[in-house]
Amino acid sequence: MNRRRGPAFWCLAAFFGLFVLFLYGPTLTILVLSFQGPSGGLTFPMNGVSLHWFGNLFEKQMVGDFAGSLRRSMILGVAAMLVTVVASFMAGLAFRTRFRGSTIVFYLAIASLIVPSILISLGIGLLFRVLGWEAAWYSSAFGAHLTWTLPFGLLIMFAVFNRFDRRYEEAARDLGATSWQTIRHVVIPILLPSLIGVGLFGFTLSYDEFSRSLYTSGTFNTLPLEIYGMTTNVTTPVLYALGTVTTGVSFLVIGIALVSVIVLRRRRARHGSDAGKAA
Amino acid sequence: MSRVSAWVTYLQVAPLTLVFLLFLVVPIATIVVVSFFDYNTTQIIPAFLLQNYEELLTSPVTWRTYLQTIEFAAITWLLTLLIGFTVAYFLAFHVRSATWQTVLFLVCTIPFWTSNVIRMISWIPFLGRNGLANMTLLQLGLIDQPLEFLLFSDFAVVLAYVHLYTLFMVVPIFNSMMRIDRSLLEAARDAGASGWQTLWNVIVPLCKPGIAIGSIFVVTIVMGDFVTVRLMSGGQTASVGLMMMNAMSLLQYPAAAANAVILLLLVLFTVAAMMRIVDIRKEL
Numbered sequence: 107m108n109r110r111r112g113p114a115f116w117c118l119a120a121f122f123g124l125f126v127l128f129l130y131g132p133t134l135t136i137l138v139l140s141f142q143g144p145s146g147g148l149t150f151p152m153n154g155v156s157l158h159w160f161g162n163l164f165e166k167q168m169v170g171d172f173a174g175s176l177r178r179s180m181i182l183g184v185a186a187m188l189v190t191v192v193a194s195f196m197a198g199l200a201f202r203t204r205f206r207g208s209t210i211v212f213y214l215a216i217a218s219l220i221v222p223s224i225l226i227s228l229g230i231g232l233l234f235r236v237l238g239w240e241a242a243w244y245s246s247a248f249g250a251h252l253t254w255t256l257p258f259g260l261l262i263m264f265a266v267f268n269r270f271d272r273r274y275e276e277a278a279r280d281l282g283a284t285s286w287q288t289i290r291h292v293v294i295p296i297l298l299p300s301l302i303g304v305g306l307f308g309f310t311l312s313y314d315e316f317s318r319s320l321y322t323s324g325t326f327n328t329l330p331l332e333i334y335g336m337t338t339n340v341t342t343p344v345l346y347a348l349g350t351v352t353t354g355v356s357f358l359v360i361g362i363a364l365v366s367v368i369v370l371r372r373r374r375a376r377h378g379s380d381a382g383k384a385a
Numbered sequence: 386m387s388r389v390s391a392w393v394t395y396l397q398v399a400p401l402t403l404v405f406l407l408f409l410v411v412p413i414a415t416i417v418v419v420s421f422f423d424y425n426t427t428q429i430i431p432a433f434l435l436q437n438y439e440e441l442l443t444s445p446v447t448w449r450t451y452l453q454t455i456e457f458a459a460i461t462w463l464l465t466l467l468i469g470f471t472v473a474y475f476l477a478f479h480v481r482s483a484t485w486q487t488v489l490f491l492v493c494t495i496p497f498w499t500s501n502v503i504r505m506i507s508w509i510p511f512l513g514r515n516g517l518a519n520m521t522l523l524q525l526g527l528i529d530q531p532l533e534f535l536l537f538s539d540f541a542v543v544l545a546y547v548h549l550y551t552l553f554m555v556v557p558i559f560n561s562m563m564r565i566d567r568s569l570l571e572a573a574r575d576a577g578a579s580g581w582q583t584l585w586n587v588i589v590p591l592c593k594p595g596i597a598i599g600s601i602f603v604v605t606i607v608m609g610d611f612v613t614v615r616l617m618s619g620g621q622t623a624s625v626g627l628m629m630m631n632a633m634s635l636l637q638y639p640a641a642a643a644n645a646v647i648l649l650l651l652v653l654f655t656v657a658a659m660m661r662i663v664d665i666r667k668e669l
Binding site for chain 2: 219
């Protein structure tokens with residue numbers, strides 16, 4: 107790496123710029139087009155600017171059950187987030203010691219990532235059918251989502267605990283803390299930014315999950331299923347309005363996570379670690 | 386490890402394990418069992434038949450669909466690898482400040498946290514008959530008729546795959562690159578290696594684990610995909626996933642299950658081959 111930036115740098119920078127444009131361009135386009143006037147179509151030009159299609163979104167008969175599916179996906183996302191954070195944190199603690207069966211559990215997690223989503227969806231759907239149970243978004247789909255969010259959570263916790271300095275814990279124990287107190291007042295505060303990251307994964311992966319919901323969500327659609335249904339029979343910009351709202355929710359969640367991590371870092375930089383102060 | 390702490394460890398890992406057993410192992414076992422069942426137009430009948438497999442494997446449609454799916458996986462793998470490697474290389478070796486590195490890396494990863502279906506839909510105003518791409522090309526006089534192959538074609542399917550999944554290459558490769566000891570690069574230069582030689586003989590071999598992890602993600606996702614093929618090809622192209630969906634909608638569950646077992650074997654075989662390159666557990 108020379109001190110001066112050569113042509114290689116600028117070529118790569120241009121490539122990177124194009125890549126970012128490729129990533130964001132289409133989404134920005136539908137963001138703009140969702141403000142299409144009432145007589146506008148699915149492509150440019152814009153026929154005026156309005157909020158018409160956003161209003162349209164909340165009229166039940168037009169687009170199916172948008173509000174209901176949004177609510178279900180939100181609840182499911184939050185539930186998946188909580189379970190993912192708690193279960194992966196606990197498993198992360200457990201994996202610090204080699205216990206019998208740890209390899210099996212590890213490979214189960216890897217399998218859960220690489221087995222195609224449609225197989226999990228199909229399998230759970232079939233299982234419920236064979237058992238004569240009713241598939242529903244809060245039972246079978248919830249489990250299906252967890253098979254996707256938990257491996258991510260676990261792998262992140264592995265990476266996090268590998269960089270975690272165990273001397274903090276030993277110090278706490280030397281000062282007479284019980285193991286629960288050590289976890290509650292030392293480990294959790296130190297790892298909080300990473301736990302927020304795991305939560306972000308848990309929520310958004312569940313909120314956007316399509317394939318694993320397909321045969322598992324039963325009568326009532328989650329939001330991605332609703333959107334998918336719309337793509338086949340809706341040919342107005344209301345589709346884009348839905349896209350804008352959904353993406354907006356995703357960005358809001360990412361934003362909240364990022365801001366809380368930054369705030370935590372700042373506080374830590376000012377006060378040192380919070381560890382131990384909560385008591 | 387004392388007895389008590391062993392119990393604590395098992396309790397800690399229990400919720401996660403339970404979810405995997407109930408919603409991964411048992412369902413896959415169900416698929417395997419049902420794939421041997423008999424069925425008629427209204428119900429599935431417990432049995433032990435090889436008929437589902439026989440019908441599947443003797444049909445030329447199956448072979449064509451599998452070939453098509455493997456072709457998609459191969460093309461997507463190559464493109465995401467080239468693009469992902471270049472992007473990661475720029476971030477890891479050409480962006481010097483750590484802050485900028487983090488910011489640009491985040492910029493790359495944020496789309497991962499938004500809906501795939503929406504990101505596919507967002508190509509419509511670009512690629513459609515009256516879309517931006519056609520309009521621009523028409524105005525520039527490069528074409529005198531709108532190009533039809535842009536949307537609802539194999540081209541659109543691959544474009545969407547690359548759009549959605551390049552990130553799965555960028556992240557692990559970037560991670561591998563950040564672990565490379567910078568003095569190795571200096572040593573290569575001091576020994577007289579050109580930039581390309583350093584890239585090919587030092588950086589690429591050290592990135593192999595990242596490349597393998599990224600490849601596993603991309604290939605398995607594309608092989609099991611049906612949404613992208615369905616949306617972006619406009620129903621003109623088949624994929625193994627779609628084939629299963631069709632069987633499901635005709636209530637031919639055992640047929641779909643047999644297909645699922647074959648796909649699973651194919652995926653596991655591919656992954657096992659790639660795992661030879663990398664010990665995942667060591668990479669964390």
